[in-house]
Amino acid sequence: MFALQGEIALVTGASRGIGRAVALSMGLQGALIVGTSTSGFGAQGVTAALDEAGIDGRGTVLDVTQGESVINAVGQIQKQFGPISILVNNAGKTRDSLLLRMKDEEWDDILETNLSSVFRVTKACLRGMVRARRGRVINVTSIVGATGNPGQTNYAAAKAGLVGFTKSLASEVASRGITVNGIAPGFIETDMTSSLEQSRRDALVTAIPLGRLGVGEDVAAAAVFLASAEASYITGQVIGINGGLA
Ligand code: NAP
Numbered sequence: 001m002f003a004l005q006g007e008i009a010l011v012t013g014a015s016r017g018i019g020r021a022v023a024l025s026m027g028l029q030g031a032l033i034v035g036t037s038t039s040g041f042g043a044q045g046v047t048a049a050l051d052e053a054g055i056d057g058r059g060t061v062l063d064v065t066q067g068e069s070v071i072n073a074v075g076q077i078q079k080q081f082g083p084i085s086i087l088v089n090n091a092g093k094t095r096d097s098l099l100l101r102m103k104d105e106e107w108d109d110i111l112e113t114n115l116s117s118v119f120r121v122t123k124a125c126l127r128g129m130v131r132a133r134r135g136r137v138i139n140v141t142s143i144v145g146a147t148g149n150p151g152q153t154n155y156a157a158a159k160a161g162l163v164g165f166t167k168s169l170a171s172e173v174a175s176r177g178i179t180v181n182g183i184a185p186g187f188i189e190t191d192m193t194s195s196l197e198q199s200r201r202d203a204l205v206t207a208i209p210l211g212r213l214g215v216g217e218d219v220a221a222a223a224v225f226l227a228s229a230e231a232s233y234i235t236g237q238v239i240g241i242n243g244g245l246a
Contacts, residue, residue: 001228001230002029002224002225002228002230003029003030003228003229004026004029004030004031004086004224004227004228005029005030005031006030007026007030007031007032007085007086007227008031008032008034008077008081008082008083008084008085008086009023009026009027009031009032009033009034009057009084009085009086009087009088009227010034010036010074010077010084010086010087010088010121010125011023011026011033011034011035011036011088011090012036012062012064012088012089012090012091012117012121013036013037013064013090013091013092014033014035014036014037014046014059014090015035015036015037015039015042015043015045015046015059016042016190016191017188017190017191017192017216018090018140018185018188018190018216018219018220019035019088019090019091020035020046020049020216021215021216021217021219021220022088022090022216022219022220022223022224023035023046023049023050023055024049024050024053024055024220025217025220025221025223025224026086026088026220026223026224026227027050027053027055027056027057028053028055029224029228031086031227032055032056032057032081033050033055033056033057034057034058034059034060034077034081034084035050035057035058035059035060036059036060036061036062036064036073036091037059037060037061037062038061038062038063039061040061042059042061043058043059043060043061044059045059046058046059046060047059057081060073060076060077061073064091064113064117064118064120064121065109065112065113065116065117067120070117070120070121070124071124074121074124074125078128083128083129083131083132084125084128084129084135085129085132085134085135085136086135086136086138086227087121087122087125087129087135087136087137087138088138088140088223088227089117089118089121089122089137089138089139089140089162090140091113091117092113092114092140092192093110093113093114093192094110094152094155094192095109095110095154095155096151096152096155097151097154098150098151099153102153102154106154107153107154110154110155110158111154111157111158111161113158114155114158114159114162115158115159115161115162115165118139118162118165119165122137122169125137126173126178129173129176129178130173130176130178133176133177134176134177134178135173135176135177135178135179136178136179136181136226136227136231137166137169137178137179137180137181138181138182138183138223138226138227139162139165139166139180139181139182139183140182140183140185140219141159141160141162141163141166141182141183141184141238142155142156142159142184142185143184143185143186143187143240143242143245143246144156144159145158145159145160145161145162145163145184146160146163146184146240146246147246159184162182163182163184163238166180166181166182166236166238167236170235170236171236174235174236179226179231179232179234179235180235180236181226181231181234181235181236181237181238181239182237182238182239183219183222183223183226183238183239183241184238184239184240184241184242185214185218185219185241185242186208186213186214186240186241186242186243186245186246187204187208187213187214187242187245188213188214188215188216188218188219188241189213189214189215189216190216193213201213204245207245208242208243208244208245209243209244209245210243210244211243212243213243214241214242214243218241219241222239222241226239
């Protein structure tokens, strides 16, 4: 079950954290992986991690906020490997601030990186999926897109927007054999959560029914499932991976 042999997966933001775990888990299920980073150093690290795990594929440099770079990168990947059949829109970042202090630039940056980027990358990959009449799009949203979080109006708005995007696109492309789903992690141990103060971390662990923060592999397991043939009747859904927090 959950075999991904013959699939070509593009995972954005695969240099670390959740994206890295998704790339490795999908690769171990047999998919060829292209994993991205904004830096050459990060892309080399992706290639090295795939090689070490015996997975076909490579790292590549991609900044999802740059439209032209997205079109070029997707074009090069498809030329080298064939049409992308699994797209994991994982790249993301936070720039937290209370709304009254938030600069326009902080708002725009977070909406660009977490939401507009998904429009761009998905559009670039979708034509090949439509032609092939098969494909999987998996968008990494967040628990805060549903619950909100003080200091994260920009990030929560982007992630909530991603839920609407996911459900709308799912309806548009279902007839072409393409599913579009979301994964909404709760609090996962990555660089993104490493700066949480110990007191906040302790409070979170107390509030999480399963009693711990998640790890990348918890999220990756759901991504593998949604990418697999076994999930072919699931579309327009968002799966929460949050230890029971919401
Ligand atoms: P992370 O460890 O900080 O890694 C972020 C990844 O995104 C890196 O690979 C980074 O690439 C890439 N990235 C950032 N900006 C980019 C850009 N402009 N273009 C392309 N790639 C870019 O983050 P994470 O915790 O694994 O988060 C992954 C996803 O899960 C994000 O969408 C995040 O919002 C979501 N999420 C995380 C949590 C959590 O608790 N960790 C909870 C809910 C949702 P570089 O190599 O260039 O740095």
